[in-house]
Amino acid sequence: MKISWNLLLFLLNSVQAIELDLDDTASVKKACRDIASNILRHYTGYKPGDVPGNLPDPYYWWEAGAMFGALVDYWFYTGDTQWNNITSQAIRWQAGDSGSFMPANQTRTEGNDDQGFWAFAAMAAAERNFPMHRGEGPDWLAMAQATFNTQAWRWDNENCGGGLRWQIFTWNAGYMYKNTISNGCFFNLAARLARYTGNQTYADWAERIWDWTEDVGFVTNDYLFFDGASVDGNCTKYDHVQWTYNAGVYLLGAAAMYNFTDGDPIWKQRTEGIIKSTNIFFNNDVMYERACEPVGTCKVDQRPFKGFLARWMAASTQFAPFAYDLVISKLRSSALAAGKTCTGGRDRAECSLKWTEQKYTGGPEGGDVGIQMAALEVIQSTLIKKVEPPVTQEDGGRSKGDPAGGSEPPLPTPSLLVRDITAGDRAGAALVTVFLAGVMAWSVKWVVLDPTT
Ligand SMILES: *[C@@H]1O[C@H](CO)[C@@H](O)[C@H](O)[C@H]1NC(C)=O
Ligand SMILES: *[C@@H]1O[C@H](CO)[C@@H](O)[C@H](O)[C@H]1NC(C)=O
Ligand SMILES: *[C@@H]1O[C@H](CO)[C@@H](O)[C@H](O)[C@H]1NC(C)=O
Ligand SMILES: *[C@@H]1O[C@H](CO)[C@@H](O)[C@H](O)[C@H]1NC(C)=O
Ligand SMILES: *[C@@H]1O[C@H](CO)[C@@H](O)[C@H](O)[C@H]1NC(C)=O
Numbered sequence: 001m002k003i004s005w006n007l008l009l010f011l012l013n014s015v016q017a018i019e020l021d022l023d024d025t026a027s028v029k030k031a032c033r034d035i036a037s038n039i040l041r042h043y044t045g046y047k048p049g050d051v052p053g054n055l056p057d058p059y060y061w062w063e064a065g066a067m068f069g070a071l072v073d074y075w076f077y078t079g080d081t082q083w084n085n086i087t088s089q090a091i092r093w094q095a096g097d098s099g100s101f102m103p104a105n106q107t108r109t110e111g112n113d114d115q116g117f118w119a120f121a122a123m124a125a126a127e128r129n130f131p132m133h134r135g136e137g138p139d140w141l142a143m144a145q146a147t148f149n150t151q152a153w154r155w156d157n158e159n160c161g162g163g164l165r166w167q168i169f170t171w172n173a174g175y176m177y178k179n180t181i182s183n184g185c186f187f188n189l190a191a192r193l194a195r196y197t198g199n200q201t202y203a204d205w206a207e208r209i210w211d212w213t214e215d216v217g218f219v220t221n222d223y224l225f226f227d228g229a230s231v232d233g234n235c236t237k238y239d240h241v242q243w244t245y246n247a248g249v250y251l252l253g254a255a256a257m258y259n260f261t262d263g264d265p266i267w268k269q270r271t272e273g274i275i276k277s278t279n280i281f282f283n284n285d286v287m288y289e290r291a292c293e294p295v296g297t298c299k300v301d302q303r304p305f306k307g308f309l310a311r312w313m314a315a316s317t318q319f320a321p322f323a324y325d326l327v328i329s330k331l332r333s334s335a336l337a338a339g340k341t342c343t344g345g346r347d348r349a350e351c352s353l354k355w356t357e358q359k360y361t362g363g364p365e366g367g368d369v370g371i372q373m374a375a376l377e378v379i380q381s382t383l384i385k386k387v388e389p390p391v392t393q394e395d396g397g398r399s400k401g402d403p404a405g406g407s408e409p410p411l412p413t414p415s416l417l418v419r420d421i422t423a424g425d426r427a428g429a430a431l432v433t434v435f436l437a438g439v440m441a442w443s444v445k446w447v448v449l450d451p452t453t
Helices: 002-016 025-040 061-078 084-095 112-127 140-154 180-197 200-216 244-260 265-281 305-319 321-341 369-381 423-427 429-441
Strands: 177-179 228-230
Touching: 025 061, 025 369, 061 084, 061 112, 061 305, 061 369, 084 112, 084 140, 112 140, 112 180, 140 180, 140 200, 177 180, 180 200, 180 244, 200 244, 244 265, 244 305, 265 305, 265 321, 305 321, 305 369, 321 369
Parallel strands: none
Antiparallel strands: 177 228
């Protein structure tokens, strides 16, 4: 009896577990659907009384934005529309009336990178002609532009010769830190907006952000990206940790600039250089997060990172077709390895963190959004040759833009907020919020965004 039960369970499991054949599109799509279904078990924001776009603890707000970005791509890669409604509802809700992803519930702890990951969901939706949720409010393109505008306001020339700080508001400790991912998100968004709209202003900003990233030393001559540095010391005391997603976010921006400039050799060199530099994130052609996986310290936020490198490696081949041959075999071997980890949990579709192990090795009880998302990203990225390149305003794009978006409701300019941080400031965040509400009530004049001034 016991033996036959075990046999039955074994058969059941082997039938249900993900079987990934990368040369069979139906098999890839099914694996993606199973992995995505597992992610969506964590999300209840579409239910009455719940908040669209929020994930429960322990997931921060940014990761939900990243998840909806992954779902926009999921729809585009697979044609499966089942989560389109909840995706557009969530993006729309969190974008708010201004479209800039500065919802009152989040702004107290919001970083420029957090805002950036939500804006990527909107930018991808514009580039893929993702259907719009019915109702009033800014369209996908307008959301990306609104986010861009709020970030361009925050560009801080007073410290480190430029750059965005990590945190938006003074009372958060990260306000004193300039990090690569925040600037990389801004760069990526500017470059894609340049390509989508053809507006040179965005391209000028992308150039400016890239140049600053080099000047400040966040990227080396070999295209390795450090995490960032404190504003104290003028951004010279680097945190040298290298994360996959920093390389990825700059890679796609460089590829978009390559495309926008119609093949400028400097952007080709940068695109190629970054791809080469990502070799450090592969072990036998399988992607891994070298800063935390080998030592077992990957935090909730860090678990999805390598999925973004996969997302942007694949997307870069549409902007810079020469990149395809440089990335595809690595994406495929990583996807195969990731797929082999997705046999856990009751649904037999729960993946584990270390793709290099090539099998399910356990993970957080009930699965983890970040781990699943990374597996989804790398597996669906292998379909990149089968989908259309991103549209532009001139060529098929249906999303309505608003180059002046993000100005309502008025946001305080960074200079109004620059004060020394004390422990009292942080403890008194609620008080500062009251102060901020006062500032917000004044009409802050729209600043003309001209990177040459
Ligand atoms: C999505 O929403 C539209 C309009 O609200 C509705 O007609 C459609 O049936 C929904 N689709 C799904 C898959 O829920
Ligand atoms: C803000 O949070 C409250 C409490 O969770 C919720 O009721 C409200 O809908 C949220 N607002 C937005 C815009 O998300
Ligand atoms: C601060 O760093 C920037 C960027 O590296 C540099 O251009 C500037 O000269 C530095 N300022 C000082 C005072 O060292
Ligand atoms: C720009 O992207 C389009 C769409 O993928 C592609 O057809 C074109 O060749 C790219 N331009 C360059 C210079 O590679
Ligand atoms: C180009 O973008 C800038 C910055 O957002 C904006 O001020 C300008 O109006 C845009 N130009 C056009 C023609 O849309």
